[in-house]
Amino acid sequence: MKYIYKKKNYKLFFYVLDAFLSAGVFIAKLFFKKRNTDIKNILVIRIDHIGDVINASIVLEPIRKTFPFARIDFLAPSWAYSIVEHNPFIDKVIKFVPPWFSRPSRGIFAQIKGVAALSKIIKVGGYDAVIDLRGDFRHILAMFIVRVQCRVGYGITGGKALLTNSPEYRDIILHESIRNLELLKSIGVSAPSAELKLYFSQTAENNAKQILRDFNIFKKYIVFHMFPGHESKVWEFEKFFTVMKHVWEQKKLIPVIIGGREDREKIEALIQKSSLNIPRIVNLAGMAGLGEVYYILRGADIFIGVDSAPAHLSAIAGAKTIVLFSGINEPRQWAPRASNVKIVFPGSGKSLANISAKDVCGVIDEIFWGTITEE
Template identity: 30%
Template sequence: MKNILVVKLSAIGDVIHALPVSYAIKETYPDAHLTWVVEPPAYELLTMNPCIDEIIRFEKKEFKSIGGFLSHYGPLRRRIRQRSYDAVLDLQGLFKSAAIARLAKAPVKLGMCNMREFSDRISKPVIGPNAGGHIVERYLDVARAIGCRVENVVFPLTVPECEEDLTRRIFSQAGADMGNPYVVFAVGANWPNKRWPTESFAALGDWLYEHRLIPVLVGGGPVDEQRAAEICAQTEIPPINLVGRTNFKQLTCVLQNARIVVGGDTGPVHLAAGVGAPTIMLMGPTDANRNGPYGQLEHAIEADRPCRHCWKRACPKGLDCLAAISVQQAEQKISALLSEKSTWQ
C-alpha cells in the first residue's frame, strides 16, 4: 500500500489509543504515505508521531453554521482528494468521521467494530478477535484487516530535546527538580464521575511526601485549575502544581520521567501508560477491560459499586462514583509498584 488515510478526530484519550495503528502501518508498509485527519485539540499530540507523514486538521466548529460549512467544505474536500488512497481507516465511527471518509477516493474503507450514526454505511466494520477487548486492540484489528502485522504494540511519540529542556525549567520554576522522584496526579477528566475527590488526592499527596516522593499535579482548563487549588489548600505541604503550565510535548516529558502516574480514565493517564510510565487508573463508570491503562490493566482500581461500568457521563443516582476508591487502596497499589525495581529505573 502506498497511501493510507486514518480518520481519528478526538478525544485526546481516544487518539492516544489509536497511535499504535500508525506504528503497525509503518512496520508493515514502511514506504506508505500515512495521512491522519484530527481535530485541533489533539493536533499537537500527532506532531510528536514520526510515523505520520501528513496531518489534516478538521476544524469541526467551523462547520456548525451554514456559512462556515459552505466556506470550509471545499478546501477540506480538495485537501483530502489531493491523494488517491489505497485504504481509509475510520477509527472514530461517527457521522462526522464518515463524512470525511466519504470524501476520500479509496477502494477499501474500513471502520472499527462498534460504529455508530450510520458510519457503517461508508466504511465496513471490522469485527476482529478483539471486538470485546481493549480499545487499543480493537483499533489494531482494523490495521490487521489491511494486512498489517502487529508484532509490537508501540505508541510512537518523540519529545524534541528543546521541549525536554524547557520542561525541566518549568519544573524548576514550580519548585522542584525533575531528577528527584515524583508521582504525577492527573487531577481532572471530562466526565465529572471520572474524577477522584480532591480530598483523596490531597491525602495521598501528604502520604507521598512522608515517603520522600513529590506529588505533581497536571491537567488543563478552568475545572482542573480549580481542583488543583482545592488539593493544594487541603494538603500539609502543597504539591508541585503544573496544571495549565505544560503543552503536550512537555506533559509527555513529565509523564515519561515519573515514578508513577495516578488518575482517572482520562487523556494524560492513557498517555502515561502509552509512554511506559507505571500507571494507576481509578475507574468507575468505564470498564478497565476496555479502557484501562493499556499493558497495565492489573494497575486499574475500580470503584466497588454494583452500578460500575454504567458508561454514563454523570451519575443518575447522584453518587460521587470514585469516592468509593479509598486513599488506602491507592497507597497499597503505589507501595506495590515501588517495590518493583522497574519503577526506579
C-alpha cells in the same frame, strides 16, 4: 449489523438507511468500473479525545511497514495534534475540528458543512485509501462522496455499505488499541506484537527539564492529575490530599499536580484550603503541553490520576501508574495497558466515590513495599 447507538430510534434509522445504501451501492457497481487498487497515498482518521488518538497511534508503524513507499497522513483534532506531530511513521498531520465535537452539538447544517469540509481535505490529498478508526458515519460518507477507492472502517454508526473494507465488529470486550489493529487486517496489515509508543520533540524534553529546575524538583516526586474531562470521573479532592500526605510522610515525595490552564486557579484554591503538613505542593496546571507532561512523567516516581489522557501518557512514559477508573466504562477496553499500570476500579456501574483514600494508599504501599496500609 452491530450499532453502538443507545437510542433505539437511531438504531432503526440507520438500519433502514443502510438497507437503502446497500441496494444503491449494488446497483452502482453494475454501472461503474472498478478502479485501480494500488495504495500509494493513505489517510488515517481519528477525530476524538486525546486518549483515543493515543490508542489509534498504534496502527502507524504497522501501516508503514506494510506500505513502506506510500505517503501516510494523519487527520487529528487540534487538541491532540502533538500526540502524532513527531511520529516517524507518518508524513504529515492535518488538523481538523469538526462541528460534531462542539459542545453543545451543532445543528444539521453545521454537520453538512463539516462533511463537505472533510470531503475537500480528502479530495485535495488525492488519497487511495482512507482508514477511519472511529467508525463515524460522517467520516465514511465523506470518503464515499470523494470516491476513495479503498475505504476502511467499522460501520457501527451506519454506512457499512459505503465501505470497501469493513471487517466484523466483534461484540466482545477488546482493548481499543487491539480493535484498531484488527481493522487493518482487511488491507493486509498484520501486527501481532505492536505496542504503543509516543514521540515528542527534543524541545519538549528540554522544556520539561527547565520547568522542573524552575521549581527545584530534581528527584523524588509524584505526579497527580485530579481534573478529568467528565464529571463522572471526578474523585474527591480531599481524598487526593490524604494520599499526598501519605506519600510525603512515607516516601518524602513532592506532590506535583498537572492539568489544563482552566484548572490552575481551582487547584491553587484547593491547596490554600487544605491543612496538609507538607512543605510544598507544586501546581504545574497549564504550564506544560502534552510533550512536556510526558517527559515530566518519565522522571516521576509514581503517577496517580483519574481516567484521562495523562494516565495514558504516564503508562507509555514508563512511570509507575495508578489509575482511578470509574465504573461507567470498562477498563479492559479503555484503560492504559502496560505492566507498570495498576487500575483501581470500584466495579461496573459504580462511581469513584466507592474508592477510599486508604484503597489508593494501599496500592501505593504495595508498589513500593509489597505491603498494604493498615488502619
